[in-house]
Amino acid sequence: MALFNKKKSKDANYISAKESRRISSENRKITDEIEKQRNRKNVPREEYITQMKDPNNVVEFDDLHTYFFTDIGTVKAVDGVSFNIPQGKTVGVVGESGCGKSVTSLSLMQLVQRPQGQIVKGAIRLNTGEEVYDIAKTPSSEMQKLRGNTVSMIFQEPMTSLNPVFRIGVQLDEVIALHNEDMSKEDVKKRSIEMLELVGIANSEGVYKMYPHELSGGMRQRIMIAMGIACNPRVIIADEPTTALDVTIQAQILELLRNLKDKINSSIMLITHDLGVIAEMADYVVVMYAGKIVERGTAEEIFKNPCHPYTIGLMNSKPVVGKEVDRLYSIPGKVPNPIDMPNYCYFKDRCEKRFGKCEAAYPHEIYLTPTHAVSCYLYDDKGEVKDGR
Numbered sequence: 001m002a003l004f005n006k007k008k009s010k011d012a013n014y015i016s017a018k019e020s021r022r023i024s025s026e027n028r029k030i031t032d033e034i035e036k037q038r039n040r041k042n043v044p045r046e047e048y049i050t051q052m053k054d055p056n057n058v059v060e061f062d063d064l065h066t067y068f069f070t071d072i073g074t075v076k077a078v079d080g081v082s083f084n085i086p087q088g089k090t091v092g093v094v095g096e097s098g099c100g101k102s103v104t105s106l107s108l109m110q111l112v113q114r115p116q117g118q119i120v121k122g123a124i125r126l127n128t129g130e131e132v133y134d135i136a137k138t139p140s141s142e143m144q145k146l147r148g149n150t151v152s153m154i155f156q157e158p159m160t161s162l163n164p165v166f167r168i169g170v171q172l173d174e175v176i177a178l179h180n181e182d183m184s185k186e187d188v189k190k191r192s193i194e195m196l197e198l199v200g201i202a203n204s205e206g207v208y209k210m211y212p213h214e215l216s217g218g219m220r221q222r223i224m225i226a227m228g229i230a231c232n233p234r235v236i237i238a239d240e241p242t243t244a245l246d247v248t249i250q251a252q253i254l255e256l257l258r259n260l261k262d263k264i265n266s267s268i269m270l271i272t273h274d275l276g277v278i279a280e281m282a283d284y285v286v287v288m289y290a291g292k293i294v295e296r297g298t299a300e301e302i303f304k305n306p307c308h309p310y311t312i313g314l315m316n317s318k319p320v321v322g323k324e325v326d327r328l329y330s331i332p333g334k335v336p337n338p339i340d341m342p343n344y345c346y347f348k349d350r351c352e353k354r355f356g357k358c359e360a361a362y363p364h365e366i367y368l369t370p371t372h373a374v375s376c377y378l379y380d381d382k383g384e385v386k387d388g389r
């Protein structure tokens with residue numbers, strides 16, 4: 001046992017039970033304070049109603065910090081993220097597993113697992129067309145009205161999001177009725193059938209009466225999309241919407257999303273590991289690494305002129321049709337421990353281009369064009385540093 005302890009204590013990731021208790025009690029103090037603030041009754045509207053920096057945007061993430069206060073330390077899942085989702089555009093968010101893509105989108109939905117998960121700093125401005133809400137400060141009761149109506153989410157695994165014991169129609173009706181309290185039962189059903197047709201389900205009356213297990217994966221994902229768009233949201237978050245599907249169905253679902261976006265004039269925040277999907281769908285691309293944005297720009301800028309060594313690595317690890325390789329490239333090394341981030345560029349330990357300057361503090365964001373920004377010392381003298389976005 002003594003030997004076991006000795007061995008463990010040398011492990012940098014090991015913390016004692018006493019230390020864990022101390023962290024846990026500190027966390028409770030922090031999260032209790034934030035929760036107390038959040039759970040106040042009758043919060044004045046001036047606290048959370050705000051203005052967009054640019055009214056053409058539907059969402060503006062502004063220096064967002066979302067942390068998880070866990071018993072082994074604070075996970076800085078999203079650590080100073082700023083980007084915009086313009087009206088009617090698709091913004092692709094890409095990066096390896098665990099880099100904070102989902103937590104960014106869950107923050108916008110106010111669905112981060114509380115109390116340990118909290119937005120600790122920054123703003124998320126959501127433009128409903130009439131008013132602008134700062135989601136970081138919006139009370140839960142107000143958020144319920146925005147979720148589904150202004151912003152909705154299509155999840156990765158439809159089988160876990162659909163209830164297996166209820167028919168499709170019942171579940172779709174429920175979503176529509178929830179957001180349209182004055183609609184009659186017949187009108188709700190009519191709208192459900194319309195939605196099923198809109199997402200390309202031919203036998204809509206039949207499917208309305210079916211249970212989720214009677215449908216294929218592609219059909220279930222179409223149902224999820226129907227639920228997501230049922231109330232004409234201004235922003236649709238699609239988190240890995242096609243990962244669980246085979247390639248042909250994947251292409252059909254992407255095509256469907258693209259068509260629907262134009263029909264209902266929404267914007268899409270598309271989260272994926274797959275640069276191929278981004279290339280097909282996105283107008284703008286945001287590349288995340290370890291809770292931060294390392295590069296962002298228009299899709300053309302990112303694909304024609306990827307600048308950050310991490311973006312270049314992601315591009316190189318993507319299979320290319322017609323190009324024969326012995327082994328697909330993969331970026332060496334792994335993402336640093338999110339609890340103990342270094343005080344220099346987070347990518348340094350994996351970067352083949354690192355040089356003397358990279359020892360310094362985390363690099364600023366450099367604007368190479370008004371839309372293309374990169375955080376890397378290689379571009380220090382090739383653009384300008386701006387405050388904010």
Ligand SMILES: Nc1ncnc2c1ncn2[C@@H]1O[C@H](COP(=O)(O)OP(=O)(O)OP(=O)(O)O)[C@@H](O)[C@H]1O
Nearest residue numbers: 068075077096097098099100101102103104113338
């Ligand atoms: N409930 C939670 N408690 C503690 N840490 C969490 C929690 N949810 C997420 N995290 C951590 O936050 C970080 C970001 O996670 P996130 O789910 O956003 O990654 P992601 O980019 O969506 O990855 P993937 O591509 O695998 O979906 C990870 O380090 C993850 O372990």
Ligand code: SF4
Nearest residue numbers: 345348351358376377
């Ligand atoms: S700052 Fe240095 S270590 Fe970081 S990505 Fe750029 S070249 Fe690589």
Ligand SMILES: [Mg+2]
Nearest residue numbers: 101102103239
């Ligand atoms: Mg995710």
